[in-house]
Amino acid sequence: MRREHTIADRVTNSSLWRAVVRHGYPDTERNQALIIASNVFLHLHPVKIKRYATKVTYTFCLGGLSFFMFLILVMTGVLLMFYYVPSTTQAYQNMQDIEASVTFGQLMRNMHRYAAHGMVIAVFLHMCRVFYTGSYKPPREFNWVVGVILLFLTFLLSFTGYLLPWDQLAFWAITVGTTMAESAPLLGPKIRFLLVGDNEIGQATLIRFYTLHVIFLPLAAALMMAVHFWRIRKDGGISGPL
Amino acid sequence: MADVARRPAGAAGGISDEKRQRLLELVRGRTAARPTDLAxxxxxxxxxxxxxxxxxxxxxxxxxxxxxxxxxxxLVDIANPTVTPNPSKAPWYFLNLQELLLHMHPALAGVIVPTMALVLIAAIPFVDRSPLGVGILFTSDKGKKITVFSAIFTTIVLIALIAFDSEIGVTRSLSGKVAPVVYEQLIPVAVMVGFSVVLGVLVSKIYRPTRRELIIALFTGFVVSYFVLTIVGTFFRGYGMEIQLYWPWTNLHEGAH
Incomplete structure (x- = not known):
């Protein structure tokens, strides 16, 4: 019983620890199963998984990477929100302040921007991986459609964020983008007005893009991700050779 | 349960209370649902x-x-609606659409083509329902060859088309001679559908593909188109969105000032 006397054992045997963590040290298969099953986040996973599904050269971690980028974006995005006011008179100044005087502000902005690019790339490549391994085939056809919706949401998330720095690059990129939407047959001008909120890009556009970017689209994406991850499990786990 | 409970003790075929209690026993050994039984x-x-x-x-x-x-x-100068940078570019992942915009009607390039692309991609699993080849990258050796063939074919065709439209120019040659709908819509649609069909027919003739392998050819065509058009739109479009063959990073930034 020498183990009982280590500090680690005292901590892990305390009633506080036992109240939070419902499993022992995961060096037995029983505890390894419990650690997955009793943790809400780890419970995204099954307890056991097919061996081929853990091969990095099969999935290239791309789905996981997309989710990882999303998490980085949420964290850095929340920090940026503390300093950013979506106003045409303040936004640009806020950006300069974030870069010049906020502690780690430049780092947060850079990470947010690069993770956003990274997420678009990861999601697109993830779609390619799923396609080339034939993983969209029944019973996973609905999850493939959910994935296409998530690709679309990723584009929208990135596009709405692109306006927020309120510099020339942002302003004119969104001008080009919304002009494209305007050319849609029949509904084009209405769609553009819905996006821009005015006849030209200005305060109404900035607040719309901001609200979409920080609340609506992340929630929509999180919802679709929940469905996406849930469906992986329900459709028989990660695809593999028959 | 209710039935069992109401049954009088010692009835025919029944079990006395004493015996019923004795039926409860611990059975040692494996249960059916042990999480640790690894196949x-x-x-x-x-x-x-x-x-x-x-x-x-x-x-x-x-x-x-x-x-x-x-x-x-x-982070360039503050937004200024009165100063239009040249070139003005969309975010990089939409530059493929902006590239299309140079070659066809904006409704086609900006809305109809991307919508069709997304809808067709979403429809793939409802067209290709056979479970053949699940879990195998490119499905088969033939699938690999078809992917490479389709990638090379698409790259060559796209670069040739962009070069043709930039040097000779469909719009430039035809404007004033025929109705705009011909060179803005009919010809671009014919080119896009036509080359997809040519790709399909070529792959069918050369490789005798299954439906899955034919879809691999078409999907590869889409992915490579997205890639090539994005690269061209990002790096090879300069002042006035003209083709520019040198590294244009400075251009992108100057343009924004």
Whole structure:
């Protein structure tokens, strides 16, 4: 019983620890199963998984990477929100302040921007991986459609964020983008007005893009991700050779 | 249960209360639902998969940090609706659509083509329902060859088309001679549908593909188109969105000032 006397054992045997963590040290298969099953986040996973599904050269971690980028974006995005006011008179100044005087502000902005690019790339490549391994085939056809919706949401998330720095690059990129939407047959001008909120890009556009970017689209994406991850499990786990 | 409970003790075929209690016993051995019974081709998620996930999270956090410390993304002058930079470009992942915009009617390039692309991609699993080849990258050797063939074919065709439209110009040659609908809509649609059909027919003749392999050819055509058009739109379009064959990074930034 020498183990009982280590500090680690005292901590892990305390009633506080036992109240939070419902499993022992995961060096037995029983505890390894419990650690997955009793943790809400780890419970995204099954307890056991097919061996081929853990091969990095099969999935290239791309789905996981997309989710990882999303998490980085949420964290850095929340920090940026503390300093950013979506106003045409303040936004640009806020950006300069974030870069010049906020502690780690430049780092947060850079990470947010690069993770956003990274997420678009990861999601697109993830779609390619799923396609080339034939993983969209029944019973996973609905999850493939959910994935296409998530690709679309990723584009929208990135596009709405692109306006927020309120510099020339942002302003004119969104001008080009919304002009494209305007050319849609029949509904084009209405769609553009819905996006821009005015006849030209200005305060109404900035607040719309901001609200979409920080609340609506992340929630929509999180919802679709929940469905996406849930469906992986329900459709028989990660695809593999028959 | 209610039936059993109402049955009088000692009735024919029944069990007396005393005996019924004795039926409850601990059975040693394996239960049917032990989580730890691994089949041969299975592994525990903890640690096998969780380790891979944690490692890749660490690696990519590190890469992101390094990139963020090394290079600052541009923050150019404050937005000014009265000064239009030349060129004005959309975010890079839409530059493929902006490239299309140079060759056809904006409704086609900006809305109809991307919508069709997304709808067709979403429809793939409802067209290709056979479980053949699941879990195998490119399905088969033939699938690999078809992917390479389709990628090369699409790249050559796209570069040729862009060069043709930039040098000779469909709009330039035809405007004033025929109705705009011909060179803005009919010809671009014919070119896009036509080359997809040519690709399909070529792959069918050369490889005798299954339906899955034919879809591989078409999907590869889409992915490579997205890639080539994005590269052209990002790096090879300069002042006035004219083709420019030198590195245009400075141009992108100057344009924004």
């Amino acid at each position: 041969e081709d299975e592994v525990m998620v903890w640690p096998t998969l969780v380790v891979v996930e944690a490692l890749s999270a660490v690696i990519f956090t590190f890469l992101l940090l390094v990139a963020s410390i090394a290079v600052n993304p541009p």
